[in-house]
Amino acid sequence: DAKTTQPTSMDCAEGRAANLPCNHSTISGNEYVYWYRQIHSQGPQYIIHGLKNNETNEMASLIITEDRKSSTLILPHATLRDTAVYYCILLNTGNQFYFGTGTSLTVIP
Amino acid sequence: GAVVSQHPSWVICKSGTSVKIECRSLDFQATTMFWYRQFPKQSLMLMATSNEGSKATYEQGVEKDKFLINHASLTLSTLTVTSAHPEDSSFYICSATTGAYEQYFGPGTRLTVT
Numbered sequence: 001d002a003k004t005t006q007p008t009s010m011d012c013a014e015g016r017a018a019n020l021p022c023n024h025s026t027i028s029g030n031e032y033v034y035w036y037r038q039i040h041s042q043g044p045q046y047i048i049h050g051l052k053n054n055e056t057n058e059m060a061s062l063i064i065t066e067d068r069k070s071s072t073l074i075l076p077h078a079t080l081r082d083t084a085v086y087y088c089i090l091l092n093t094g095n096q097f098y099f100g101t102g103t104s105l106t107v108i109p
Numbered sequence: 110g111a112v113v114s115q116h117p118s119w120v121i122c123k124s125g126t127s128v129k130i131e132c133r134s135l136d137f138q139a140t141t142m143f144w145y146r147q148f149p150k151q152s153l154m155l156m157a158t159s160n161e162g163s164k165a166t167y168e169q170g171v172e173k174d175k176f177l178i179n180h181a182s183l184t185l186s187t188l189t190v191t192s193a194h195p196e197d198s199s200f201y202i203c204s205a206t207t208g209a210y211e212q213y214f215g216p217g218t219r220l221t222v223t
Contacts, residue, residue, distance in 0.1 A: 043202050043214035044153070087152070095141060095206055099153040
């Protein structure tokens with residue numbers, strides 16, 4: 001079962017930073033936080049993951065709170081191509097993903 | 110990056126027939142593969158976890174006799190939907206992992222049962 005909660009939808013102006021929050025208050029010590037996104041009728045695309053430190057790659061930054069009960073995905077300069085459903089998922093010890101409902105991000109010109 | 114392919118990308122079949130979907134890891138060996146189903150405007154639902162050379166583990170509520178999974182090699186897993194019915198129409202997605210905290214998803218297969 002999904003252990004994360006996310007807002008259903010968000011809008012972001014093109015060129016601005018998109019900040020997508022995720023709550024995972026029941027996270028256990030060895031569970032990683034993963035972010036994927038899915039553009040309509042395609043397979044999910046990996047964005048970033050982390051355990052407890054903040055992470056950054058060419059696509060995004062991941063900020064995890066010190067208590068690890070929540071995290072924020074930051075897309076620094078959103079483009080129209082970033083319009084997608086974003087999933088915050090915890091990876092369990094069985095390497096299984098249980099997807100929640102995700103956040104539908106719409107980037108507005 | 111690691112690539113996972115699925116074949117076919119879409120398929121239409123008649124009610125009562127069976128259809129096989131292939132999932133391949135193209136440039137890595139996958140110790141574990143996963144199968145998901147996604148209905149329109151819904152999230153992905155994990156159906157089963159498959160390890161090479163062993164029987165798949167199905168999630169609660171997924172009929173193992175209806176959704177046959179074979180993972181005969183480290184680069185290929187197949188999902189066969191047996192005796193398909195219109196309610197089986199869905200988007201089927203596989204993913205693969207080497208076990209090193211990375212999971213790579215295929216592009217999905219759209220199944221329509223008429």
